[in-house]
Amino acid sequence: MKELLTLTAHELMAKFASGEVAPEEFYALQMRFARHIEPKVRSFLTLAEDGIAPLEATARDGALRGVPVSIKDLLTTTDFPTTAGSRILEGYAPPYDATAVRLLREAGNCFTGKTNLDEFGMGSSTENSAFFATHNPWDLARVPGGSSGGSAASVAALQSVVSLGTDTGGSVRQPAGFCGVVGFLPTYGFISRNGLIAFASSLDHVGLLARDVTDIALMMNTVGRPDRLDATSQAPADADYLAEMNDRESVAGCTVGVINQLMDPALVSEDVLVACEIAIRVLENAGCAVKRVDLAGVERLLPCYYILCPAEASSNLARYDGIRYGAGFPADVSRTLQEHYRAVRSPGFGEEVRRRILLGTYVLSAGYTEAYYNQARRVRHAIAEGISEMFEDVDFLFLPTSPTTAFGLGERIGDPVKMYAADICTVTANLTSMPAISLPGGLSAEGMPVGIQFTAPQKHDGRLLALARLYEEHAGTGYCIPPLVAEELAEFEE
Amino acid sequence: MKELLDHLCQLARLELPSGEREEFARKFADLVGFVDAIKELHDEGREVPLQVPKERMDTAADEPRDRPCEGEVPRSYAAGHIGDLEENGA
Numbered sequence A: 001m002k003e004l005l006t007l008t009a010h011e012l013m014a015k016f017a018s019g020e021v022a023p024e025e026f027y028a029l030q031m032r033f034a035r036h037i038e039p040k041v042r043s044f045l046t047l048a049e050d051g052i053a054p055l056e057a058t059a060r061d062g063a064l065r066g067v068p069v070s071i072k073d074l075l076t077t078t079d080f081p082t083t084a085g086s087r088i089l090e091g092y093a094p095p096y097d098a099t100a101v102r103l104l105r106e107a108g109n110c111f112t113g114k115t116n117l118d119e120f121g122m123g124s125s126t127e128n129s130a131f132f133a134t135h136n137p138w139d140l141a142r143v144p145g146g147s148s149g150g151s152a153a154s155v156a157a158l159q160s161v162v163s164l165g166t167d168t169g170g171s172v173r174q175p176a177g178f179c180g181v182v183g184f185l186p187t188y189g190f191i192s193r194n195g196l197i198a199f200a201s202s203l204d205h206v207g208l209l210a211r212d213v214t215d216i217a218l219m220m221n222t223v224g225r226p227d228r229l230d231a232t233s234q235a236p237a238d239a240d241y242l243a244e245m246n247d248r249e250s251v252a253g254c255t256v257g258v259i260n261q262l263m264d265p266a267l268v269s270e271d272v273l274v275a276c277e278i279a280i281r282v283l284e285n286a287g288c289a290v291k292r293v294d295l296a297g298v299e300r301l302l303p304c305y306y307i308l309c310p311a312e313a314s315s316n317l318a319r320y321d322g323i324r325y326g327a328g329f330p331a332d333v334s335r336t337l338q339e340h341y342r343a344v345r346s347p348g349f350g351e352e353v354r355r356r357i358l359l360g361t362y363v364l365s366a367g368y369t370e371a372y373y374n375q376a377r378r379v380r381h382a383i384a385e386g387i388s389e390m391f392e393d394v395d396f397l398f399l400p401t402s403p404t405t406a407f408g409l410g411e412r413i414g415d416p417v418k419m420y421a422a423d424i425c426t427v428t429a430n431l432t433s434m435p436a437i438s439l440p441g442g443l444s445a446e447g448m449p450v451g452i453q454f455t456a457p458q459k460h461d462g463r464l465l466a467l468a469r470l471y472e473e474h475a476g477t478g479y480c481i482p483p484l485v486a487e488e489l490a491e492f493e494e
Numbered sequence B: 001m002k003e004l005l006d007h008l009c010q011l012a013r014l015e016l017p018s019g020e021r022e023e024f025a026r027k028f029a030d031l032v033g034f035v036d037a038i039k040e041l042h043d044e045g046r047e048v049p050l051q052v053p054k055e056r057m058d059t060a061a062d063e064p065r066d067r068p069c070e071g072e073v074p075r076s077y078a079a080g081h082i083g084d085l086e087e088n089g090a
Helices: A002-006 A009-018 A023-041 A099-106 A149-156 A173-179 A213-223 A241-245 A270-285 A298-319 A337-348 A351-364 A370-390 A416-423 A427-432 A461-475 A483-491 B002-012 B018-040 B079-087
Strands: A044-047 A068-072 A110-115 A162-167 A182-185 A205-210 A255-259 A289-293 A396-400 A436-443 A449-455
Touching (some): A002 A483, A009 A213, A023 A044, A023 A068, A099 A110, A099 A162, A099 A213, A149 A205, A162 A182, A162 A213, A173 A182, A173 A205, A173 A449, A182 A213, A205 A213, A270 A289, A270 A396, A270 A436, A270 A449, A270 A461, A298 A351, A298 A370, A298 A416, A351 A370, A351 B002, A351 B018, A370 A427, A370 B018
Parallel strands (some): A068 A110, A068 A162, A255 A289, A255 A396
Antiparallel strands (some): A044 A110, A182 A436, A396 A449
């Protein structure tokens, strides 16, 4: 029975439908294995209890149901604490479910727990969690990526079948690439941000992680819905992502643009470049036309992102004052308000969060707004225009997910600028609100997963999934079980 | 850099642990240098896309406030009193 743990969500749903295994039975097995391997990988901040009540699957046809899902601890849940990976929210019990969580719950899914992350989503390695670092299931001495590192590790290590993550500058796609799973960033507003603890609101997305593209489409059919609780929600009410994914006509003879500047050997490691060139050949064999294109202003991407993102973060994180919830509550009334704020916020935030709050405060402060913040907004607008022009010539864009494979734990944590460089291939999609997907692109010479990435124009999410599925079918480089996980599964006694 | 950091900490209601200040300042200076690249671009002629109504775009001077707020809600105030405030037109 333990072989069922290696199945995708749609394969599992077929087993549920045939009566071969009951969802409750599978969930119990899933939780036992999640606990078995957790001491090695450390994906979870909170693991669920083993037993669940019989599931009432009420989802419509073509949606995910009865499948165990892990949830990044940046999304609110009523039955688990929600910490955002931060001491300042330790023990916080939200009074409501995030909309994406509620939709999964209503569809009859069960949750394996809350996954580890960089504090408030600020990081690219999950080492900035206030609690502990997560390990990459392919090599425990390396990072799983971040900030949704716990989510990606949980899917790769067979601790959950799919996962809800969040992506502000690559936080779903980069860990998906590092852990060898699929990571999807929908168009901004296609999954409600209600219940997503705000980091940088104009860049924040809820994203999805799974072992194949079909599972992403099934998840989108459940969570990709309009929501009146999110003022920026713009998801179509009647979209069927599974049908759109299977519509091969929509991608027949399409043109894929390869961004030259993000395939530069000075920027991207040889292992990643080799995998990308192989992926390009796969696309050509699948009938796609490939065109090399230039993206002007690549050198602007990271400075632009690292101005806008901390600016929004410094504003969003001002709410953590220890007055109404979280650390410092109830307030010590012998202190003045200012003393109380400082006493709660200073130890409550980790080093990276403090750094970004201060950088955001700096770029928004009087006298600097024009030079930094307004300039970054101009650059963002120019990048979006450049991408729009590109999509007049090509249907999709291709680029690596990350310039390197997973790096070692501790290797970059002392150098923020070096850490930020890991985001160069992913921030464009967040800055321009376009959908993007990271797919497994084979293994490096060292046996580590390499991620490749496709993007599409805004609101072409279904068509992007169709291209991803086409690639997946032709590539033969989809998810495979990390050797360490295979060993643990072999030893696991049901 | 030290004075700048002190000012920013006041604005952001943060304190840096004394043992970490030097290292933090060094990394922060690196970051400021990193984002400074945006100033070298010559896009000043391009209009800044509006995110909020124009009349609300002017920013006030940044003045750290270290005194009790006027009209502060009483210490005994609890969330259950919200209805009372609404009834009083607050």
